[in-house]
Amino acid sequence: LIHPSRCLWISSPWISDIEMIDNRARQFGSLCPDWPATRIRLMQVLEALLERGAQIAIAVNDSSHNDEFVSRLEPLLRIYASNLRIMRSPELHEKGIVGDWFSLTGSMNLTFNGVYVNQEHLSYTCNPERVAERRLGFLHRWGMDT
DSSP states (O other), X not given: OOSOOSEEEEEOSSBOOOEEEEOTTOTTTTXXXXXXXXXXXXXXXXXXXXXXXXXXXXEEOSOGGGXXXXXXXXXXXXXXTTTEEEEEOTTOOOOEEEOSSOXXXXXXXXXXXXXXXXXXXXXXXXXXXXXXXHHHHHHHHXXXXX
């Protein structure tokens, strides 16, 4: 949120509007003054990034589990139509988040179980070559590069 990527790709076969940031003590108030003193959900983080001009592409599979999340994205899709895309693919299994300077990959879905329960493996890199390779792969598959 301090220096967001111009384009952020999120690939999570299963996704939910999970709690992402504990702001109960308002320790993130300087980043987002409008955030309440509560746990901040993924949707609120995405909205804050979009407000800062980021382009976001989210890929999920066709599972009915994702219907609620996609439905909750509708208001943001209307407001940020040119900066937000949601893609659904029945074969999607790849998981990761790729920004301008980083790549996070592994076995974790952005769901409560994926983040807080299951024993998942994640790999984070800022290596420019590896990030560029991942960005090109996501760009080729999903578009949205600035």
